[in-house]
Amino acid sequence: MKEAAIDYAAVFQALPGMVALLTPELMFADVNKEFLRRSGRRREDIVGRYLFDVFPDNPHDSAATGVRNLEASLRRVLAGGERDAMALQRYDVEYPGRPGEWEERYWSPVNAPVLGAGGQVVLLVHRVEEVTALMRSGEGSGEGPLQVLEADLYTRARELQELNDRLRLAHAREREVALALQRAMLPAHRQVGHHRAAVRYRPAVGALHVCGDWYDLVDLVGGDRIGVSVGDVVGHGLAAAGVMGQLRSALTAASRMAEGPAQALDVLGRYAHVVDGAESATAVTTFIDCDTRTISYSSAGHPPPVLVHLDGQVEFLDRATDPPLDARPDPRPRPQAATSFTPGATLALYTDGLIERRHEDIDKGLTRLAESLVRHREADPEALADAVLLELLPPDGATDDTALIIVRL
Known part of the structure; x- marks a missing residue:
């Protein structure tokens, strides 16, 4: 019996996590159903648009670093052609249909290259796992285990980011x-x-x-x-x-x-x-x-x-x-x-x-x-x-x- 060809487009849409495909210019080429569901967006709101036009930093948070950190990771993948797993990120998202209202969200992103025949990066796979629920699960319950975990995760994420920043500065000076x-x-x-x-x-x-x-x-x-x-x-x-x-x-x-x-x-x-x-x-x-x-x-x-x-x-x-x-x-x-x-x-x-x-x-x-x-x-x-x-x-x-x-x- 002849084996049926795999419909990879259907597989992509059925992936259980949030996955997007980006061009080297950081434009959305495609997103799966879970990405649309978790982000609260429609395909026409995302595909064909620049990543940081769709998901900018929270303008009301002067310490917001989501755009800067994510763009740096994507640029590293474009330059080196290697997978890059990011530290836990706080990246607030504007409520769909409610301009100016922002929701505090936490994400664990991984970015990976798709290489063309000549070895160049032709697409970026941007996969994100949302951990906002975990970070908030201890709210209103005093100093319970989940609240302690939330504080610990957030602190460790900040420490890792600061360490990464220091290492990059040291490497730049060495260069x-x-x-x-x-x-x-x-x-x-x-x-x-x-x-x-x-x-x-x-x-x-x-x-x-x-x-x-x-x-x-x-x-x-x-x-x-x-x-x-x-x-x-x-x-x-x-x-x-x-x-x-x-x-x-x-x-x-x-x-x-x-x-x-x-x-x-x-x-x-x-x-x-x-x-x-x-x-x-x-x-x-x-x-x-x-x-x-x-x-x-x-x-x-x-x-x-x-x-x-x-x-x-x-x-x-x-x-x-x-x-x-x-x-x-x-x-x-x-x-x-x-x-x-x-x-x-x-x-x-x-x-x-x-x-x-x-x-x-x-x-x-x-x-x-x-x-x-x-x-x-x-x-x-x-x-x-x-x-x-x-x-x-x-x-x-x-x-x-x-x-x-x-x-x-």
């Missing part, structure tokens, strides 16, 4: 310090020898997400030669910024002394072995020799550099890839490869925040990058870097750091 540290350590110059280069760094959205990525450009000894590198440290915050600074400085020094990029990464790998927090860090370095018009390169677990030739041909420098730094207990020589170029070609190095998206194969991100570089290859490096970031990064910010270097050869 500011980490960004300042990173700006001080990463080179800002856009000229290496007579070569034009553009460098970009974009921190991830969120207070904790910053300072894992780094880049470097350095003049090499002997002829018209430069070294261009990028790397990625696992982790975020001040600790990652400190490790990043150590690895970048070590690779800069090693590059000036090494015979080639593989030897430079060999030295860096041995150094990473004694640096706490450098485990599984990745890096790729290129030595560009403009006298012989060759690029030699080596990668320690990092996405491949992209070379765009004058005719628009794209070459991924992926023939010398090895595990991340400090991945082996007994390091051995890393591979090295080389390719040629003609003057006017463009070389791009980047970190995975530029190309990786949740629930998407990395080849799609590499294809997007290649197409963007080819499309804008005639622009100067500064304009090219801006165009690539605009086309590849999500408009509301990426969930991982992004570093990008573009060099016109």
Whole structure:
């Protein structure tokens, strides 16, 4: 017997709890029957309207925080693509059909993402359990158990909210310090020898997400030669910024002394072995020799550099890839490869925040990058870097750091 298809629209309407679907713009896309019943609204009063137009904060309560707290939770889900369970909230609701009259209500909300084929958040599931009856069940009965429970729940909710606010403030301050540290350590110059280069760094959205990525450009000894590198440290915050600074400085020094990029990464790998927090860090370095018009390169677990030739041909420098730094207990020589170029070609190095998206194969991100570089290859490096970031990064910010270097050869 052929199994009947499940009517998911009917299932949604029959869910026993209050559930709403919101667009990324926080407009009501749909609500189930229980949501309408408990809120005392009709579908035409809700669907298609902005969430906080339908349910604003109580204007008569100067301490009302329902809108602010709920919007912050929904924005976190949009940015990170992860479920967010909120602390117990007091969120007063205006009586239907009685403008200006508000009822004290208590809710326990959970917000979750619905992801599209490209890994982006296309809908938000907003589920709420009303606990107003529990909070009021002790009223008029003296200091009974339910009244004590009410006071305890309310106090704990306030304490949790205050703790969350303090943690977010502390994380925001750490982010500011980490960004300042990173700006001080990463080179800002856009000229290496007579070569034009553009460098970009974009921190991830969120207070904790910053300072894992780094880049470097350095003049090499002997002829018209430069070294261009990028790397990625696992982790975020001040600790990652400190490790990043150590690895970048070590690779800069090693590059000036090494015979080639593989030897430079060999030295860096041995150094990473004694640096706490450098485990599984990745890096790729290129030595560009403009006298012989060759690029030699080596990668320690990092996405491949992209070379765009004058005719628009794209070459991924992926023939010398090895595990991340400090991945082996007994390091051995890393591979090295080389390719040629003609003057006017463009070389791009980047970190995975530029190309990786949740629930998407990395080849799609590499294809997007290649197409963007080819499309804008005639622009100067500064304009090219801006165009690539605009086309590849999500408009509301990426969930991982992004570093990008573009060099016109």
